[in-house]
Amino acid sequence: MEKRKQEEVLNSLKDSSLMKKKFKVKKATGKLGVLIPGISGAVSTTFIAGILAKKKNIGELYGSLSEMGTIRLGKRTNKNSPLIKDIISLANIRDIEFFGWDVYGDNCYQSCLKAGVLNNNQIEIIKDELSQISPKKAVFNKKFATNLKGKNIKKEKNYFKLAEELIDEIKTFKKEKKISRLVMVWCGSTEIFLKQSNVHKSISSFEKGLKNNSKDISPSMIYAYAAIKCGAAYANGAPNLSADIPALIELSKKNKVPICGKDFKTGQTLMKTILAPGIKNRLLGLNGWFSTNILGNRDGEVLDNPKNFKTKEESKLSVLDHIFQPDIYPELYGDFYHKVRINYYPPRGDEKEAWDNIDIFGWLGYPMQIKVNFLCRDSILAAPIVLDLVIFMDLAQRAGMHGIQEWMSFYFKSPMHGDGLYPEHDLFIQSMKLKNTLRILAGEKTIDHSGLDYYYE
Numbered sequence: 396m397e398k399r400k401q402e403e404v405l406n407s408l409k410d411s412s413l414m415k416k417k418f419k420v421k422k423a424t425g426k427l428g429v430l431i432p433g434i435s436g437a438v439s440t441t442f443i444a445g446i447l448a449k450k451k452n453i454g455e456l457y458g459s460l461s462e463m464g465t466i467r468l469g470k471r472t473n474k475n476s477p478l479i480k481d482i483i484s485l486a487n488i489r490d491i492e493f494f495g496w497d498v499y500g501d502n503c504y505q506s507c508l509k510a511g512v513l514n515n516n517q518i519e520i521i522k523d524e525l526s527q528i529s530p531k532k533a534v535f536n537k538k539f540a541t542n543l544k545g546k547n548i549k550k551e552k553n554y555f556k557l558a559e560e561l562i563d564e565i566k567t568f569k570k571e572k573k574i575s576r577l578v579m580v581w582c583g584s585t586e587i588f589l590k591q592s593n594v595h596k597s598i599s600s601f602e603k604g605l606k607n608n609s610k611d612i613s614p615s616m617i618y619a620y621a622a623i624k625c626g627a628a629y630a631n632g633a634p635n636l637s638a639d640i641p642a643l644i645e646l647s648k649k650n651k652v653p654i655c656g657k658d659f660k661t662g663q664t665l666m667k668t669i670l671a672p673g674i675k676n677r678l679l680g681l682n683g684w685f686s687t688n689i690l691g692n693r694d695g696e697v698l699d700n701p702k703n704f705k706t707k708e709e710s711k712l713s714v715l716d717h718i719f720q721p722d723i724y725p726e727l728y729g730d731f732y733h734k735v736r737i738n739y740y741p742p743r744g745d746e747k748e749a750w751d752n753i754d755i756f757g758w759l760g761y762p763m764q765i766k767v768n769f770l771c772r773d774s775i776l777a778a779p780i781v782l783d784l785v786i787f788m789d790l791a792q793r794a795g796m797h798g799i800q801e802w803m804s805f806y807f808k809s810p811m812h813g814d815g816l817y818p819e820h821d822l823f824i825q826s827m828k829l830k831n832t833l834r835i836l837a838g839e840k841t842i843d844h845s846g847l848d849y850y851y852e
């Protein structure tokens with residue numbers, strides 16, 4: 396490379412690693428309250444049991460970046476890769492207090508047994524701690540999840556008053572348990588498919604809609620509204636809109652609250668966003684991608700209703716279009732067939748099985764096939780995501796970040812993103828985005844991985 400060109404490359408590298416904005420991160424002192432709508436579910440109870448097990452040293456939190464992830468700082472030659480939690484102040488899991496709501500009134504010990512994810516011997520060791528956590532009555536509307544039969548539901552009918560009830564409960568919990576910071580993670584069922592409408596457009600139209608019980612306001616939106624009003628960071632683990640509407644995005648900016656979503660990226664979609672970037676980066680063409688699942692837990696039962704499945708389907712389908720960019724590579728990806736199926740099959744419980752058949756083509760158009768058979772455990776893959784969201788959203792809050800947290804895309808099937816941006820689905824870009832944001836928050840230089848500085852400095 397001629398000298399002038401080399402200098403240009405180096406200068407652009409320096410520019411990109413400049414931290415345009417500095418964040419001051421407050422220390423994580425005091426207790427962190429974790430608010431969970433859907434606290435009796437499989438994901439919630441597996442998450443809570445994991446934290447309690449770790450506190451008793453009877454289990455490791457595998458899969459969690461905030462617990463065991465490292466981050467490289469500086470040049471490769473420095474060999475400096477400390478734990479993330481050693482370079483930046485993160486909440487300690489020992490300071491977490493749980494609080495939640497569910498349509499089913501069982502305490503967390505009973506729900507954990509019913510969820511059938513963890514083995515009973517392990518649950519018995521943390522029985523006392525789990526039994527102390529009981530759900531509050533839920534804000535629920537059967538129209539949004541018809542297959543649920545629980546009766547632990549608030550009596551009030553008006554949405555605005557229901558939001559006020561949630562706010563009161565959150566404030567009381569905060570005061571009684573001496574909580575200093577709050578994060579809410581929606582672990583409730585997937586609600587039926589909703590499109591954005593006028594009532595979602597601004598805070599004033601939304602609050603008017605709450606007062607008039609608008610048909611376009613779902614329970615998860617009422618929880619998200621209550622959380623943001625209380626200054627709690629909000630993360631949405633399901634694909635339903637929830638906080639992904641202009642009204643709540645506006646409120647989150649006004650109240651300086653970070654929000655993110657949607658739909659935990661576990662099982663099949665996790666595999667998809669690992670494989671698809673590889674196929675795309677090698678410019679192999681795609682004729683079709685057929686994905687099917689069998690699943691037998693309560694989530695599977697809710698998704699057995701076509702209206703609820705539609706919400707999940709939209710979320711799962713969006714991934715490939717964004718990774719393959721058919722508009723830029725029409726000859727490779729302009730016409731691929733993508734099908735996703737979820738079949739409710741009770742004998743499997745939480746132990747989902749997913750199959751993918753991928754039809755690709757290469758040099759001169761010759762066809763090839765890839766088969767993936769993933770025998771996973773849904774909640775075992777989701778629990779570390781819940782933990783990381785709790786820890787990193789609390790960090791974002793302490794750093795003064797608010798509105799959509801795109802750096803959390805790593806954890807979601809349908810990442811929330813700013814106006815005019817497309818969602819980033821490629822797991823490797825998402826991981827870089829996450830780690831570079833952590834570097835910035837820690838006051839460290841970002842890394843662009845070009846590696847040119849090893850050769851031209």
Ligand SMILES: NC(=O)c1ccc[n+]([C@@H]2O[C@H](COP(=O)([O-])OP(=O)(O)OC[C@H]3O[C@@H](n4cnc5c(N)ncnc54)[C@H](O)[C@@H]3O)[C@@H](O)[C@H]2O)c1
Pocket residue numbers: 432433434435436437438439496497498499533534535536540543545581582583584585586614615632633634658659660661662692693694697773774776777
């Ligand atoms: N497990 C995974 O890998 C995974 C991946 C992506 C997304 N998700 C989503 O995460 C959510 C939780 O999954 P799960 O497997 O724990 O499901 P689950 O059915 O076991 O738990 C959901 C819980 O939410 C409760 N609920 C529903 N509506 C509620 C409301 N309005 N208020 C309070 N509680 C309410 C239900 O009673 C149930 O106990 C689902 O939406 C699911 O689609 C899960």
